Amino acid sequence: MPDEQPEHEPTFRKQPVSFVRRSGRMSDAQERAWSELAPFYAFDVPRDVASTSVDTQARFDPAEVYGRRAPLTVEIGSGQGHAIVAAASAHPDRDFLAVEVFRAGLARTMLDADRAGAKNLRLIEANAPEVLATLLPEGSVDEVWVFFPDPWHKSRHNKRRLIKQGFGALAGRALRDGGLLRLATDWEDYALQMREVLDAEPEFARAFDGAPDRDWAPRYDGRVMTAFERKGLNKGREIRDLTYRRVARG
Template identity: 40%
Template sequence: MNDVNENQQPEQPEDGQPRRAIRSFVMRAGRMTEGQQRGVEKGWPLFGLSLAGGLLDLDQVFGRQAPRTLEIGFGMGHSLLEMAQAAPEQDFIGIEVHRPGVGALLNGVLNAGLENVRVYDCDAIEVLNQAIPDGSLDRLLLFFPDPWHKKKHNKRRIVQPAFAELVRRKLRIGGVLHMATDWEHYAEQMLEVMSVAPGYRNQAADGTFIPRPDERPITKFEKRGERLGHGVWDLKFERID
């Protein structure tokens, strides 16, 4: 699952030493397979991006003008790889802090001979703030983010009013924020936040959720949710202002 939550400022304790900020992710360790290690070693120099590079010139990064999609928290990269293969005329940027997932995606990109994928391995909020130009994205994808299902942890969820506004700035007019979750309570919060967020229009005809779009691959989390008897909720909100 994509471990993303709301970015917050560091606290200042009495000793004057700032504590680390709460990030939009939880760093997850894991052993690297041979393929994942190959992805990092051979793929990162070709397709990896760094915050040190500052604000991107996306036409320069990809060497062309094309529709651009950014996915926050791509996990092991299966969905992003599938989407990139299915739409070679489009460009994709993925953000994921789980190193094996980064390696898995890059290995897949190398094996498929793709040129339309770039990757960040750091905090998504920092990427949006520091690297993505305003009005440059056609889609932003947030599939199955960490639900932080305990009520006391709900504030850690990434979908908050400040996030909605940040995403709105990065989308072009007509661009779409597409979210999906298998946690009903989180789906309801997403709908509540986005329904009052300025500058958006819900693409659902009834103002709630949409059927799963064909362009969203079925993830392992969706399959897991089905086994557990969970529903899956998709939301699409279009930037109109």
């Protein structure tokens, strides 16, 4: 008898995801990091059908995971973890969550966090929109960071961009009223798209440090210089920051 088919397709697999998950071999150090450090740092995500999917019934309870109640910052696409490890080390009174689909980057993040003694950091290997839509409790996050997401700069690939119509509802669901959404990119057309999309989202209003008429926010001084930012600067591209505030519900 053939296997039964699922009654419905997962919502997030009906549209293109913002990444291509290539199989890459981790180094021996990264393999050891995953084996030894993941039990503490990595949240074991119940899956739906794909290896980076999230079961819609799963929940990430910050108070239970961190063992306390503290302001929570979530970085989407944390890469090698340079920004979030630096932030977690500098702010032990806050909690941090890195969301990334590439295991090698998460392993590197755990290694650096362990060396820095950053115990206020956790990692999730999953598709970020699913984390924002169901895994995180509504209104549980103080800040969401999206720094240098894949620009998918070829026009035929623009549909894969993370920041597009509907992203405001996802990020806005997870953020508390008054919480901040911080973004940065070195691709001008993507920056323009981010601004157009988020200016139109009812969940958000510009929070450009008291200057709502500014086109771009000042560089967020809590963002450390990473390889992605340095690469963009070396190629002569301008870095553009955006900051939005979650408007009050209702």
